[in-house]
Amino acid sequence: xxxxxxxxxxxxxxxxxxxxxPARELLTLARSLGTVTAVALAEPSEATLxxxxxQGAASVLVVDLPGDETVGAHLTPVAAEALAAAAEHRxxxxxxxxxxxxxxxxxxxxxxxLSAGYVYDASGVTVTEAxxxxxxRVFAGTWDVECAPTTSRSVFTLRSNAVVASSAPVPSxxxxxxxxxxxxxxxxxxxxxxxxxxxSAGETSGRPALDEAAYVVAGGRGTLGxxxxxxxxxxxxxxxxxxxxDAVDEGWVGHDAQIGQTxxxxxxxVYVGAGISGAPHHRGGMQASSVIIAVNxxxxxPIFEIADFGVVGDLADVLPQxxxxxxxxxxxxxxx
Amino acid sequence: MxxxxxxxxxxxxxxxxxxxxxxxxxxxxxxxxxxELDENAVEAALQIVEALDEAERATSEVVxxxxxxxxxxxxxxxxxxxxxDSAVRLGDDALTGSDVFATATAxxxxxxxxxxxxxxxxxxxxxxxxxxxxxxxxxxxxAELGLPQLTLASRLxxxxxxxxxxxxxxxxxxxxxxxxxxxxxxxxxxxxxxxPNFKLIMAARTKEITVLGLSDVGLAPEVVxxxxxxxxxxxxxxxxxxxDVELVTDKGEGGLALADYLIRNDLV
Numbered sequence: 152x153x154x155x156x157x158x159x160x161x162x163x164x165x166x167x168x169x170x171x172x173p174a175r176e177l178l179t180l181a182r183s184l185g186t187v188t189a190v191a192l193a194e195p196s197e198a199t200l201x202x203x204x205x206q207g208a209a210s211v212l213v214v215d216l217p218g219d220e221t222v223g224a225h226l227t228p229v230a231a232e233a234l235a236a237a238a239e240h241r242x243x244x245x246x247x248x249x250x251x252x253x254x255x256x257x258x259x260x261x262x263x264x265l266s267a268g269y270v271y272d273a274s275g276v277t278v279t280e281a282x283x284x285x286x287x288r289v290f291a292g293t294w295d296v297e298c299a300p301t302t303s304r305s306v307f308t309l310r311s312n313a314v315v316a317s318s319a320p321v322p323s324x325x326x327x328x329x330x331x332x333x334x335x336x337x338x339x340x341x342x343x344x345x346x347x348x349x350x351s352a353g354e355t356s357g358r359p360a361l362d363e364a365a366y367v368v369a370g371g372r373g374t375l376g377x378x379x380x381x382x383x384x385x386x387x388x389x390x391x392x393x394x395x396x397d398a399v400d401e402g403w404v405g406h407d408a409q410i411g412q413t414x415x416x417x418x419x420x421v422y423v424g425a426g427i428s429g430a431p432h433h434r435g436g437m438q439a440s441s442v443i444i445a446v447n448x449x450x451x452x453p454i455f456e457i458a459d460f461g462v463v464g465d466l467a468d469v470l471p472q473x474x475x476x477x478x479x480x481x482x483x484x485x486x487x
Numbered sequence: 488m489x490x491x492x493x494x495x496x497x498x499x500x501x502x503x504x505x506x507x508x509x510x511x512x513x514x515x516x517x518x519x520x521x522x523e524l525d526e527n528a529v530e531a532a533l534q535i536v537e538a539l540d541e542a543e544r545a546t547s548e549v550v551x552x553x554x555x556x557x558x559x560x561x562x563x564x565x566x567x568x569x570x571x572d573s574a575v576r577l578g579d580d581a582l583t584g585s586d587v588f589a590t591a592t593a594x595x596x597x598x599x600x601x602x603x604x605x606x607x608x609x610x611x612x613x614x615x616x617x618x619x620x621x622x623x624x625x626x627x628x629x630a631e632l633g634l635p636q637l638t639l640a641s642r643l644x645x646x647x648x649x650x651x652x653x654x655x656x657x658x659x660x661x662x663x664x665x666x667x668x669x670x671x672x673x674x675x676x677x678x679x680x681x682x683p684n685f686k687l688i689m690a691a692r693t694k695e696i697t698v699l700g701l702s703d704v705g706l707a708p709e710v711v712x713x714x715x716x717x718x719x720x721x722x723x724x725x726x727x728x729x730x731d732v733e734l735v736t737d738k739g740e741g742g743l744a745l746a747d748y749l750i751r752n753d754l755v
Contacts, residue, residue, distance in 0.1 A: 255622055269717065302718075456732070475742070
C-alpha cells in the first residue's frame with residue numbers, strides 16, 4: 152500500500168564517497184513511502200549520484216554550509232539544523248536516517264525543531280490507515296513494539312539489515328538542487344578541534360563493516376586475547392569481527408569492534424559468539440540476530456540460553472575446524 | 488564549580504523487563520535501580536571537583552537530578568552513596584508518559600531553576616539509559632538550554648572555563664571543545680565508577696532529597712507527559728522464546744558439527 156504523494160527525505164551518511172548498504176536500505180524503504188529526496192551535507196560523488204539513480208530518487212538536495220570543518224556538518228547540531236531546513240524547504244512528510252549514535256541525535260534535534268514525531272532505532276516502517284508506524288525491538292530484542300507518530304511530520308532512524316535493499320524498477324535521473332543554510336550560534340558553540348579517521352579494520356582486512364555485515368563472528372574473554380581463531384572463521388564465512396566490551400577494555404581489539412548496548416547494535420543473519428558468556432550488556436547489542444551460534448567451554452554460560460546452536464568446547468579447537476569445513480564446503484559448491 | 492548530573496531510575500537489566508498495557512516501561516520498585524551508565528557521569532563530576540584547589544572545592548557542588556515518581560528516589564540514594572552533595576527530584580503526575588522531548592523539557596526546566604539559585608557550570612549525563620537506549624535526551628537538553636553539547640565523551644577535561652572531550656564513533660576519533668556552561672555526556676569508557684564506601688552508604692539513607700513539582704520549575708502540565716507525546720505505542724508484546732538450543736559437546740568434532748549446522752540450514 153504505497154502513497155506516492157508523501158515527500159520523503161533521506162539523510163545520506165557518506166555522500167562524498169558513495170552509497171553504502173544502510174543508505175540503499177533507507178532509499179528502498181523511502182521509495183515505498185513516497186517521492187524521495189536525498190539530503191547531502193557534502194558534495195555528492197559520481198558514485199552517489201549513480202546510486203541515487205539506481206534507487207529511483209527524484210532529487211538530491213545538497214546543503215551548503217559556510218565556514219570550515221571545525222564548525223561544519225560534522226557538528227551534530229549543525230547537521231540537525233541543515234536537515235530541518237531541508238525538510239522545511241521540501242515540505243517533507245517523513246525524514247529517514249540510519250541509526251548511529253550521531254544520527255539519533257541529529258534526528259532528535261531535527262524532529263524537535265520541526266515539531267515532528269520521532270521514532271529511533273526502528274527495524275521497519277509500515278503504512279497503516281492511521282498513518283506511519285515504526286516497528287522496534289526493545290529490551291535486548293525480547294519485546295516487539297510499534298510506535299506511531301501522532302504528528303503530521305515524522306522522523307525515523309532505521310537499524311541496518313532491517314530492509315532488503317533493491318534497485319528501483321525504473322532508474323531515475325535525480326535533479327541536483329542546492330540549499331544554503333546558515334547555522335545558529337548555538338549550533339557552533341562547541342567546535343571540532345580535530346577529527347582523526349581510524350585505520351579502518353575493513354580497509355586493512357577486507358572484512359565487511361560490523362554494523363552492516365550479514366555474518367558476524369565475535370570473541371570475548373574466552374579468547375584469552377588471541378583473536379586468530381575468531382578471524383579465521385570470520386574470513387571463511389565472509390564475516391565481520393566483533394567483540395565484547397571486556398575484550399575491548401583489555402586492548403585485544405579496537406573500540407569499533409565492540410558489540411553491545413554501549414557499542415554497535417547488530418542484527419546479522421548469522422552471529423557466532425566465541426568465548427562469550429552472554430552478559431546482558433553484550434546481549435543487548437546482538438540478541439536481534441536471526442541465527443545465534445555460541446562456542447564456550449562452560450555449558451552453563453547464559454549465551455546458550457539464547458543460542459540456536461551451541462558447541463561446548465575450546466574455541467581454539469572448534470573455530471579453526473569449523474573454518475576449514477566451511478571453506479571445503481564452499482570450494483565444493485564452487486566446483487558444482 | 489556547580490555540576491548537575493541528571494540520572495534515571497530504570498529497571499535492572501538482569502530483571503524481567505517489559506511494557507505496561509499503555510506501552511510504558513514497567514517500573515517496579517524492587518527491580519528499579521540507578522541507570523548503570525549514570526554512575527560514570529557521577530564519577531566524572533566528582534573527579535572534576537576533586538581536581539580543584541581547596542578554596543574552589545569548598546564552594547563546589549555536585550547535584551544529582553532525576554525526573555520521576557517517588558520510586559526514583561532510589562536512584563538518587565545510590566548517587567548519594569557514590570558521593571554527590573545534593574539531590575533533586577522533579578516529580579509530578581502530569582509527567583507520566585513523557586517522551587524524549589518532554590523529558591528533555593523537564594530536565595532543562597529543573598536545571599534552569601537550579602541555575603537561578605546558583606549558576607550551573609556543567610550538566611553531565613551518562614551516554615544512554617539502559618531501558619530506552621536512545622542517547623538523545625542529552626542533546627535535546629542542550630538545545631532546550633541553548634548550551635553547547637559535547638556528547639559521548641571517552642575523555643573529558645575542564646580547565647579555565649573550557650571543556651574538551653574526545654570521542655570515538657563510527658571509525659573516527661573527534662576532539663570537541665566549548666566554553667562552560669555546557670552539556671556533556673560520558674561513555675562507560677571515560678572512567679571506572681568508585682564503589683560506595685560504608686560511611687556514604689549509611690549517610691545516603693537519611694540525606695535530604697529536594698522534591699520539586701512542575702510549577703516550581705515554571706512548566707505547564709500540558710507541555711509534558713502523555714498529553715504532549717508526539718508518538719504513541721500502538722502495540723507491544725514479548726517475543727516468543729527461542730526454541731531450545733541444539734547443544735553439542737566437543738569431543739574432537741565440534742567444529743565439524745558447527746559447520747554442518749550452517750550447511751544443513753543453508754546458511755553458507
